[in-house]
Amino acid sequence: MIGIEERDTQSGIHVFRIHYTADPMKRSVEWQDEAARGMVGGRTGKAWRREMEIDWTVASGLPVYAEEYVRDIHVAKQPIEYDPSLVVYRGWDFGNTPACVWAQMDSLSRLLFIRELVTWDGRGPQRSSNIEAMMPLVTAISSAEFPGAHFIDYADPAGWSRSQTDGKSCVDIMTAYLSATQGYADIRPGPMSWSARNNAMTRALTRMVSGAAALQISPTCSMLVEGFEGAYKFKEKGQSGLYTGDPEKNAWSHPMDGAHYVVGALFTPHSDDPVDDAPHYEYYERSPNRSGAYY
Amino acid sequence: MAGKGSSTLDIPVMEYAGKFLSERIAPRAKATHPFADAWDYLSRAVWTKDEASGQVRQFPASVMHDGELRFDYLRYLTAERPKHRVRAYEKSRRMLITWWLLALYLYDIMTEHNHLNAVASDKLEKSAYLLGSDRMEFIYNHIPETVWPDKPVVKFEHRAGMSGWRTVRCETTDSAIMAVASGESQMQQYTFSNVLMDEFPRWQWQEESWRNIQPTTQGGGCVDIVCTAELGSYAYDLLYDRVQR
Numbered sequence: 001m002i003g004i005e006e007r008d009t010q011s012g013i014h015v016f017r018i019h020y021t022a023d024p025m026k027r028s029v030e031w032q033d034e035a036a037r038g039m040v041g042g043r044t045g046k047a048w049r050r051e052m053e054i055d056w057t058v059a060s061g062l063p064v065y066a067e068e069y070v071r072d073i074h075v076a077k078q079p080i081e082y083d084p085s086l087v088v089y090r091g092w093d094f095g096n097t098p099a100c101v102w103a104q105m106d107s108l109s110r111l112l113f114i115r116e117l118v119t120w121d122g123r124g125p126q127r128s129s130n131i132e133a134m135m136p137l138v139t140a141i142s143s144a145e146f147p148g149a150h151f152i153d154y155a156d157p158a159g160w161s162r163s164q165t166d167g168k169s170c171v172d173i174m175t176a177y178l179s180a181t182q183g184y185a186d187i188r189p190g191p192m193s194w195s196a197r198n199n200a201m202t203r204a205l206t207r208m209v210s211g212a213a214a215l216q217i218s219p220t221c222s223m224l225v226e227g228f229e230g231a232y233k234f235k236e237k238g239q240s241g242l243y244t245g246d247p248e249k250n251a252w253s254h255p256m257d258g259a260h261y262v263v264g265a266l267f268t269p270h271s272d273d274p275v276d277d278a279p280h281y282e283y284y285e286r287s288p289n290r291s292g293a294y295y
Numbered sequence: 296m297a298g299k300g301s302s303t304l305d306i307p308v309m310e311y312a313g314k315f316l317s318e319r320i321a322p323r324a325k326a327t328h329p330f331a332d333a334w335d336y337l338s339r340a341v342w343t344k345d346e347a348s349g350q351v352r353q354f355p356a357s358v359m360h361d362g363e364l365r366f367d368y369l370r371y372l373t374a375e376r377p378k379h380r381v382r383a384y385e386k387s388r389r390m391l392i393t394w395w396l397l398a399l400y401l402y403d404i405m406t407e408h409n410h411l412n413a414v415a416s417d418k419l420e421k422s423a424y425l426l427g428s429d430r431m432e433f434i435y436n437h438i439p440e441t442v443w444p445d446k447p448v449v450k451f452e453h454r455a456g457m458s459g460w461r462t463v464r465c466e467t468t469d470s471a472i473m474a475v476a477s478g479e480s481q482m483q484q485y486t487f488s489n490v491l492m493d494e495f496p497r498w499q500w501q502e503e504s505w506r507n508i509q510p511t512t513q514g515g516g517c518v519d520i521v522c523t524a525e526l527g528s529y530a531y532d533l534l535y536d537r538v539q540r
Contacts, residue, residue: 056525229526
């Protein structure tokens with residue numbers, strides 16, 4: 001039957017895929033153009049792909065990098081291999097669900113994200129963790145998958161704040177652990193402001209070097225890929241369809257923040273290093289007909 | 296029914312038992328109704344309300360476009376659905392799937408005895424809304440008298456929100472539908488006959504909810520999972536065999 005596909009999953013679910021073309025009225029280009037009216041990007045936009053083409057690689061909401069990120073050029077076709085001759089940058093985000101990413105800058109000044117570690121992947125209930133629990137995992141991965149590497153760590157600037165209970169900061173814990181395990185700790189703060197990090201990420205995503213994107217992600221970094229695909233998105237004001245200029249805190253925001261600290265450090269010109277923590281009060285209005293791009 | 300003057304004394308025990316089963320018990324397994332099948336019920340008895348315009352329309356079973364039935368896919372799904380116990384529908388928007396399933400869940404409790412069904416959403420208010428006056432209650436109230444003159448009495452109980460109900464109970468069949476929320480222990484405590492999980496990929500507690508309905512699936516119950524594509528959801532992992540990651 002046109003528009004209906006069926007398959008069985010390994011877990012015994014019979015899946016009916018019901019595409020809009022199952023309805024003969026919806027097969028005409030005229031109907032599709034009308035239905036796409038109000039959706040950002042029309043029939044080629046992500047909203048159409050997700051809602052009408054049943055494309056599971058597109059997230060709902062307002063993706064932070066909807067315009068800049070293109071899967072075909074930013075996600076490598078094969079897993080990216082570690083190059084022992086190059087420095088390894090680690091990007092750290094702290095909090096209750098800390099994350100870490102590993103990256104290298106190749107000889108063409110392309111930043112390659114090779115590895116990620118998350119303590120919560122967004123599936124199922126949120127699992128709390130902390131930097132002390134994550135450190136052994138990070139050092140184990142670093143020694144096993146990046147033997148002989150020299151590491152430079154870029155971390156959330158909030159990590160320098162001392163705890164009110166024991167007076168230790170996340171960076172103190174990192175320093176002690178890294179000094180003991182790898183013999184040194186080279187920990188630097190990522191850009192303080194969201195706008196500086198965002199500008200740097202935009203710059204990295206839109207720059208081309210020798211015909212390839214200046215930022216490449218290994219397909220093994222599934223949380224980063226999903227984050228760029230749209231799981232890293234702007235925070236909605238309630239269920240209003242209005243979005244603040246700040247990203248939503250979710251499972252994907254932590255590895256994305258880790259990536260931001262590395263990108264922010266490597267793709268920010270010194271003259272463009274503003275300390276701009278003023279919140280954004282820009283709002284993006286969704287389509288009033290509820291079939292709009294984002295909800 | 297056995298005739299008033301008949302005596303059971305001169306009927307052999309087995310014959311009596313057979314008569315009892317066929318006359319008393321068997322009719323309870325399937326309540327009487329005027330429909331040939333579920334599609335016949337949908338075609339003749341169900342009316343829906345257009346969410347955008349508020350217009351009340353008959354379930355569009357016979358609406359044509361360029362010589363083709365527009366909603367023939369629903370007829371196909373109605374026929375295919377009972378062949379599988381756990382069904383997922385990954386769909387484009389506005390394909391009438393939720394309306395179609397709600398109408399079938401209502402039909403189920405009006406025609407099957409002792410069924411306990413669940414309609415589940417992310418939040419209880421949303422589940423209750425699906426049972427409420429804009430959805431299932433609307434369908435029940437608009438079944439034409441001429442089509443189903445003595446339709447079973449269905450009670451909508453325990454108000455939740457402006458237009459929602461927590462329970463729908465059919466007195467004739469002793470069957471019921473409960474509104475439940477994602478992750479609720481209700482889903483684990485009961486073995487349901489049917490569970491409708493609406494917009495599952497957008498639930499906050501997908502993995503937990505999936506685990507909670509295992510008593511239903513293992514107990515022979517049926518599940519209908521309605522999905523709009525959502526990146527990074529547990530539903531995606533489940534439907535595309537990525538749950539091991």
